[in-house]
Amino acid sequence: GENVEQHPSTLSVQEGDSAVIKCTYSDSASNYFPWYKQELGKRPQLIIDIRSNVGEKKDQRIAVTLNKTAKHFSLHITETQPEDSAVYFCAEYNNNDMRFGAGTRLTVKP
Amino acid sequence: DGGITQSPKYLFRKEGQNVTLSCEQNLNHDAMYWYRQDPGQGLRLIYYSQIVNDFQKGDIAEGYSVSREKKESFPLTVTSAQKNPTAFYLCASSTQGFRTGELFFGEGSRLTVL
Numbered sequence A: 001g002e003n004v005e006q007h008p009s010t011l012s013v014q015e016g017d018s019a020v021i022k023c024t025y026s027d028s029a030s031n032y033f034p035w036y037k038q039e040l041g042k043r044p045q046l047i048i049d050i051r052s053n054v055g056e057k058k059d060q061r062i063a064v065t066l067n068k069t070a071k072h073f074s075l076h077i078t079e080t081q082p083e084d085s086a087v088y089f090c091a092e093y094n095n096n097d098m099r100f101g102a103g104t105r106l107t108v109k110p
Numbered sequence B: 001d002g003g004i005t006q007s008p009k010y011l012f013r014k015e016g017q018n019v020t021l022s023c024e025q026n027l028n029h030d031a032m033y034w035y036r037q038d039p040g041q042g043l044r045l046i047y048y049s050q051i052v053n054d055f056q057k058g059d060i061a062e063g064y065s066v067s068r069e070k071k072e073s074f075p076l077t078v079t080s081a082q083k084n085p086t087a088f089y090l091c092a093s094s095t096q097g098f099r100t101g102e103l104f105f106g107e108g109s110r111l112t113v114l
Helices: none
Strands: A005-007 A010-014 A019-024 A032-038 A045-051 A056-059 A062-067 A072-077 A086-094 A097-100 A104-109 B004-007 B010-013 B019-025 B031-037 B043-051 B054-057 B064-066 B076-078 B087-094 B109-113
Touching: A010 A019, A019 A086, A019 A104, A032 A062, A045 A056, A045 A062, A072 A086, A097 B043, B004 B087, B010 B019, B019 B031, B019 B087, B019 B109, B043 B064, B076 B087
Parallel strands: A010 A104, B010 B109
Antiparallel strands: A005 A019, A019 A072, A032 A045, A032 A086, A056 A062, A062 A072, A086 A097, A086 A104, B004 B019, B019 B076, B031 B043, B031 B087, B043 B054, B064 B076, B087 B109
8 A cells, every 4th residue: 555645754843833744645545544642762652533524623732634635634733842742653544454654753942 | 550561672683583572462452563663764564463363464574473372462573584673663452453543552672683
């Protein structure tokens, strides 16, 4: 299967600003899109996910949007804090196959 | 305290040696997975198992082998046939294969070939 393209590979923002990470996929049959956060030296953990029957989902300061027509989905973090600094991975699921993006290293400067 | 335990955390291997990475979970999850993580790349699937005594190859299975004799355990052997084994290895589990969505990861094992 095709990989998920994730951009940017690195992102640096000032504390309090917003951060947006975008992923593009190719298979229109993909129906589940999770985001994982991996802090330095720690395990990846699911932070939010969205299914193909929903366009947007929010959980406090994080949100994910899905554009099925354009085949892309994005992670939005508002009011960023230093503890948001981590590597973020998007993934897409289709027919028992989950593909991960290459990751985005987010740095939030105090 | 439920979770996934990987060991060892760090491992050094000489060329030509096989090594086995341990992965144990007490979450009562049916499905278990092994991923390889390299800098600048996403997580790539090596092997997965959705039930005891059954497992399937992932995208990069060459040079690796697994077993699933118990529900709790899914060890990965990195054989001498793996040409570039130096990497960070992550084990994960989920309740019903990929369909439930959430993967629970271990803390990883970093393998270095000397």
